[in-house]
Structures are given as C-alpha cells and as structure tokens.
Amino acid sequence: MRSSPSFWLGVRHGAPFTLVIVPFALLFGIVATEAGLNIAQVMGFSALVIAGAAQFTAVQMLSDNAPTVVVLLAALAVNLRMAMYSAALTPHLGAAPLWARGLIAYILVDETYALAARRFETHPDQPLGHKISYYFGTCATVAPFWYAMTLLGALVGQGIPPEFALDFALPLTFIALVAPALRTPAHVAAAAVSVAGALALSALPYNIGLLIAAAAAMATGAQVELWLQRRTAWTRK
C-alpha cells in the first residue's frame, strides 16, 4: 500500500505544507520552552496532541495560571472543529480497518483534512485502498516535520534573550492563524464578539471570561450565518 502511486501523490500534495508546519512547530518549541516547559513536556504536547493552535492555547493559559479544567476546556474547544473533519472524511475512509482509522484520526489536522477532502471530492470513486494511501501520503511530511521542528525549537528556545520580544510571537501567530479564517460576515461577527467579550470579562477569575466569550461568539457566528441565509433566500423570491 505504501509504495502505491496514490501514496506518492499524497506526499507531493502535502509537501508544500511543510513551509507552514516548519515555522509553526519551531515557534511552538520556542514559546513553550520560554514559558517554562521542559523538553519532554514540549515534545509530549507535539506528539500526543498534534494540534498547533490548541497547544499554543494550553501553554498560554498555563502561563496565565488558569486552573486545569479551564485550560482543558479552552484547548479542547479550539479542537472541536476536528469533529467536523472526522464527519467529512467518514464517507470515504469509514470502511478502513480499525488500526487505519485510529491512525487517520491521530494525524487528522487542518492540512491533511483539507487535502484529503479536496481529493476525495474530485475523485469520489477511487478504491478505498487508494484513498487511504493518499491520506497517509499527505501525513508523511506533515507529521515528521511537526515533531522534529518542535524539538529544534525547544532546543534553541532556551538560548533566546528577551530583547527579541518573543512574548509577542504567540499573539502574532494567532492573529496570522485567525485572519485568513475571517472569510464571511459570520466569521467576522464571531471574532468580534470573542474579542469584546474576553476584554469585557477579563476581570473574572480563572479565565472563565474567555470561555463565556467563546460560547457567545460561537452562537453569534451560527446565528449570523442563519440570518444571512434567510435573507438571501428571501431576496431571491
């Protein structure tokens, strides 16, 4: 299965994403080390969680001294979108053997999902084996680079002096992550509620303000989407 053309096609399609993975993983290694995690813990995050945004969220909230439950809720909320990815791939990969589905789920990140979803949509009738091979091909570059560059970041992170203003690496990365996602008015509205809510409720203890703001923002996004849909349907009549 590994030597199939589908696998290598996946590798070719996944390779350009290393340009994003490398700096992102490096940055996580650096930021997490600077925040006070040891190398084993930094690698534990990248190997067991493999979800950049959630890892950054957890590290930031740990530095804020948020309680464990709040750290977990915020980081898991960031990853909830992956349930959507899982649902989207199931029609194509749901018949794979259990070990394969386990492995597919473990490496299900934004990049591998985006590639696989696009491929399966344009080539829905390919045999299951080809689809599995393609998917693992996309992971073949993403996952190793994620681990290796996190490690490199953790190793160099200890030697970076404060003049480099690395405190701001995290906000900049998050902004860069969110900005391209502001595709629709609903996304913009959700982001605005999230910011306003988090700032207004920042005095609440245990970082609970962020959780309330996030829940309100999610509801706002969903409602605005619904409202825009209805309005479009109405104007078309």
Added chain:
Amino acid sequence: MDPQITQSGPEIWTIIAILGVGTFLIRFSFLGLVGRRGLPAWALRYLRYTPVAVLPGLIAPMVLWPEATGGAPDPARLLAAAVTMAIGVLTKSLLFAVAGGAATLYTALYLV
C-alpha cells in the same frame, strides 16, 4: 517570556494526557464511533466557528495589555498586530502575516 508556568510536572502531564486523549476522541468521533450518520446542520453551524470564537478572545488581552510592558498598551505591539492582521486578511498566508508582523515589531521597537 515574562509569565512563567508554575504548575508542577504531574499537573502539566495530566493536562497533556487529557488533551491528547480528548483531541483523539474528537478526531476519532465519526471515523471510529458514530459512523456514517453525519452531523446535523445546526451542529455543523456551531463547529464552523470554534476557532474564530476562541482564538481572538485569547489574544486580545495579550495585544492590548502585554505582560512585557507590565500591562501598558504598547504602540509597537499594537502596530505589529494590525500589520499581521492586514497581511493575513489580504494574502491568506500564515507565513507572510507572521513575517510582516515580526518585521514591523522589530522595526518599531528599534525606532521607539
């Protein structure tokens, strides 16, 4: 970085472990457990907005009240945030946005 993680080793490993298992279960949910039933439209509508609902709220205080300046708003950091945002929206590229923001931050910190 100024704020340091003060939680103990076991506490941190607990968080890593639960986050690892929880994230895996989210990813495995449909592939492994629920199967082909799919998600109802209302659930998809909420899930679509989870990243933009959490991340902006997480960063807003860091941008407005950075720890490095003792919580006082800092023109260099505000400018860098604005540039990162603008490049991100225009180019849709994480890489360009971070590079542009970092360049702005270092230039502004050097000039001020």
